[in-house]
Amino acid sequence: MGCSHACTYCDGRAEKYFVEGNFSQDIRVRTNIPKLLEMELPKLREIAPIHLSSGISDIYQEQEKKYKLTRACSEILHEYDFHISLITKSSLVLRDIDNWTKVNKKGGFTLQMTLTTLDDNVRKIMEPCASSVNERLETIKAYKDAGCSVGIFMMPLLPGISDGKKSIEDLLEKLTELNVDYITPGALTLRPGRQKDFYLSKISECYPHLIDDYNNIYRENRASGSPSSLYLKKLGRIMDRTFNNLVTLPPHYYYRNSMPLYCELIILLEHMIQLYRYRDINVTSLETAYKKIKTFLSDEKRNFNRKRTLPGNYIDENLKFLLSTKAFNNIINNDKLTNFIEKVILDRKIFNYKTLKLED
Ligand code: SF4
Structure with missing residues (x-):
């Protein structure tokens, strides 16, 4: 101190x-x-x-x-x-x-x-x-x-x-x-x-x-x-x-493989909201979906913390299952964002913080 x-x-x-x-x-x-x-x-x-x-x-x-x-x-x-x-x-x-x-x-x-x-x-x-x-x-x-x-x-x-x-x-x-x-x-x-x-x-x-x-x-x-x-x-x-277009936040893929997928997802969505706001892009629907995802993941996390026998990748496996079966869209009711998240989480694409586009 x-x-x-x-x-x-x-x-x-x-x-x-x-x-x-x-x-x-x-x-x-x-x-x-x-x-x-x-x-x-x-x-x-x-x-x-x-x-x-x-x-x-x-x-x-x-x-x-x-x-x-x-x-x-x-x-x-x-x-x-x-x-x-x-x-x-x-x-x-x-x-x-x-x-x-x-x-x-x-x-x-x-x-x-x-x-x-x-x-x-x-x-x-x-x-x-x-x-x-x-x-x-x-x-x-x-x-x-x-x-x-x-x-x-x-x-x-x-x-x-x-x-x-x-x-x-x-x-x-x-x-x-x-x-x-x-x-x-x-x-x-x-x-x-x-x-x-x-x-x-x-x-x-x-x-x-x-x-x-x-x-x-x-x-x-x-x-x-x-x-x-x-x-x-x-x-x-x-x-x-x-x-101009300088990157102001540590990109989500920096931590890829060193944090759970669900944490990478939350970081990415938070960054997207900030980056879009910075360019004066409307973020209302993104924010609504983000809140729903956060509530869903908080419940998952509570469950994980309560049950010590659950494996370390429990939340990620659940997330991947929901995305691969398209059931994830029932949580956020946003087709476009569900597709986007699928590409990041399942196909491991990265979101370019300068161009605001997905890349391999
Ligand atoms: S700002 Fe950081 S480096 Fe400077 S005195 Fe405070 S703790 Fe130390």
């Missing part, structure tokens, strides 16, 4: 996470994590992707050099066939590239690196103890060269600092050069209380000319910390102009 990277905007400072003391100095280390992982992994009944992260710390922050907990987890995980992803702002992840590439050859590995600007002066103010921009770019390149997937978290984009068209364009150009697999942008949220107070004090100190804008954008003091809808619309327009 706590993070020595000391990002000024860190959500982990918010009261709701109960991290007491000085957030970037009083770090509490959970030394039993590898032991717990070793105990829990054999208990899993279904294959599943595993994501290593925390909203209130970075798993490759300074203390990891000494404690090597993430390293110990990588030693355990490369013995299994799970797809592993992790998120960090540290080039220390390079130390473990040996184990993560072993994982990549089995279930697959995705590095998610946070990077919001190419300006290292902004980085020094906003993420003072995280790796420099160049170190992160080198890390991204090393993982791409090693054959791993790399996704970029371009968040939070900071109003007046890193949310401008030119800044985003320059970063996108660099990331496209590095051939990253997807880039997920996001706005800054400031939860009222410790997080907001800390961040705004930094703005007053380093960017005093922006303080009125911030007070305006975050004037509603929403519990979620969301900025005003007017600001989000403005940011959305910049995204429309800069992102």
